[in-house]
Structure formats: C-alpha cells, structure tokens
Amino acid sequence: KMSAVIQTPSGDAIGIRNIVYLSLSYDHRVIDGALGGLFLKKIKENLEGFLNNKFIEDLSL
Secondary structure (H helix, E strand, O other), rough: EEEEEEEOOEEEEEEEOOOOOOOOOOOOOOHHHHHHHHHHHHHHHHHOOOHHOOOOOOOOO
16 A cells, blocks of 8 residues: 545545556567557556546557
8 A cells, every 4th residue: 555645626635545566578579668658558547547437448559
C-alpha cells in the first residue's frame, strides 16, 4: 500500500491505496521501446478506469 493524492468533491486528500508494479519484457529487435511503453500506458489506463466503466474502452495504440 502507498499513500496517494485522491481527488474528492471537497478538494484533494491524502489516502492509502493499493498499488501494483507492472513490467514488460520483450525483444528489442522486434518491439520498439516506445511501443512497449504505449502498451503499458494503455494497460494502466484500463486498470484505473475499470471502476468508472471505462475498462477496455479503446485499445488502439
């Protein structure tokens, strides 16, 4: 668990949130690092949007 700034209707607050560490291993001869980074960014956005019904809204890179 880690502390994080949480936006509330009355303003920002510091709260405790669960976190997960993600990593990606790939062959740089096949996948460019920028493309791999975009993939992880989309994974992060989809995981964070899961509770907002935005999960897997758009997977296009």
